[in-house]
Amino acid sequence: MPIVVDIDVMLARRKMSVGELAGRVGITPANLAVLKNGRAKAVRFATLAALCEVLACQPGDLLRWEAEGVGGAEEVGEVDGADGAGGADSAEEPGGAVGKESADA
Numbered sequence: 019m020p021i022v023v024d025i026d027v028m029l030a031r032r033k034m035s036v037g038e039l040a041g042r043v044g045i046t047p048a049n050l051a052v053l054k055n056g057r058a059k060a061v062r063f064a065t066l067a068a069l070c071e072v073l074a075c076q077p078g079d080l081l082r083w084e085a086e087g088v089g090g091a092e093e094v095g096e097v098d099g100a101d102g103a104g105g106a107d108s109a110e111e112p113g114g115a116v117g118k119e120s121a122d123a
Contacts, residue, residue, distance in 0.1 A: 023053060036050055064117065
């Protein structure tokens with residue numbers, strides 16, 4: 019499923035660095051880079067909600083679908099949070115899910 023992640027576009031519009039966004043969302047800059055570069059297999063809804071809150075945007079501003087074969091689309095995998103990984107929110111689940119780190123975990 020060719021899902022394109024446009025976090026870099028929103029970062030530029032908000033004049034915000036990856037490090038600042040990661041700190042405000044509560045994930046590591048490395049895990050934000052995995053998501054931003056389209057290498058994540060999944061993203062938790064809590065993380066997506068936190069990204070939208072900090073960037074003052076909607077999920078559709080960060081994620082979009084492109085048909086197969088359309089220039090430069092990178093596959094991201096599941097982005098619906100229903101990856102079945104379970105467990106507490108963590109930086110990266112075994113299945114490659116990028117999640118919000120929990121201070122109480």
